[in-house]
Amino acid sequence: MYSVKGKYTVEVCFSPLSWPLFERQDAVILITDIFRATTSMCAAFQNKVKSIIPVAEIEESIAYKEKGYIVSGERDGKKLDCAEFGNSPFNFMELRLQGKTVVMNTTNGTQAIKMVQKGDNVVGMAAFSNRDAICNWAMAQKRHIIIFCAGWKKRFSLEDSLFAGAAVDYILKNGKGDFHTMCDSAIASVDIWNQAKSNPRAYIEKAAHRHRLRKMGLDDILDYSMQLNISYCIPVLRGHEIVDIG
Numbered sequence: 001m002y003s004v005k006g007k008y009t010v011e012v013c014f015s016p017l018s019w020p021l022f023e024r025q026d027a028v029i030l031i032t033d034i035f036r037a038t039t040s041m042c043a044a045f046q047n048k049v050k051s052i053i054p055v056a057e058i059e060e061s062i063a064y065k066e067k068g069y070i071v072s073g074e075r076d077g078k079k080l081d082c083a084e085f086g087n088s089p090f091n092f093m094e095l096r097l098q099g100k101t102v103v104m105n106t107t108n109g110t111q112a113i114k115m116v117q118k119g120d121n122v123v124g125m126a127a128f129s130n131r132d133a134i135c136n137w138a139m140a141q142k143r144h145i146i147i148f149c150a151g152w153k154k155r156f157s158l159e160d161s162l163f164a165g166a167a168v169d170y171i172l173k174n175g176k177g178d179f180h181t182m183c184d185s186a187i188a189s190v191d192i193w194n195q196a197k198s199n200p201r202a203y204i205e206k207a208a209h210r211h212r213l214r215k216m217g218l219d220d221i222l223d224y225s226m227q228l229n230i231s232y233c234i235p236v237l238r239g240h241e242i243v244d245i246g
């Protein structure tokens with residue numbers, strides 16, 4: 001199935017370090033950071049947050065805070081001193097955030113967004129929670145698709161790569177023959193997904209960041225983060241903000 005030729009390619013970039021090998025400026029890029037940035041973004045939009053401003057530098061978060069913005073974020077999992085809250089999806093479900101803009105700064109996820117914000121790229125935020133919605137939107141753009149795993153400090157991460165497989169599998173099965181892949185990392189990601197898909201929640205016990213979160217007492221998000229298709233949100237980058245067009 002994966003060798004069938006289509007008009008558009010689907011590729012998976014397993015780590016920000018590999019991005020220069022994949023980089024193009026005319027594609028749909030789906031950023032994924034399952035634990036926790038993109039899962040939290042989807043939770044925010046499900047809670048009717050108006051927009052999210054992704055930033056990479058702590059100084060930027062401080063500057064936004066001084067202008068009166070709500071600032072969230074973490075480094076190595078721990079809440080930033082300048083932030084009101086960290087990066088749990090549950091933080092973004094508070095009613096007071098509805099209709100508000102939130103600035104987000106994370107160790108890997110928002111850094112990845114900044115890396116791909118170039119040229120004519122169209123950038124969407126993907127998680128298990130919005131897999132079908134974001135993949136359907138990506139396919140409708142009629143462009144090559146690259147799934148960019150934010151990883152952990154430039155390393156491969158199992159949860160992001162597992163999601164990449166779930167997304168590639170969905171796109172190849174539902175793309176009406178318009179999409180194909182000759183990308184070994186895309187094929188490997190589908191193999192990981194096939195290994196895990198009968199029980200992704202159990203499989204992800206192997207992931208390093210799962211254990212990092214447990215040590216910090218932040219692993220209450222595991223069940224929520226591994227749920228497939230609980231949201232129709234389509235968070236996309238528009239200028240410097242992420243908005244939900246779903």
Ligand code: MLT
Binds near residue numbers: 038076077110
């Ligand atoms: C990140 O962007 O690095 C993550 O979402 C880290 C986390 O929140 O644990």
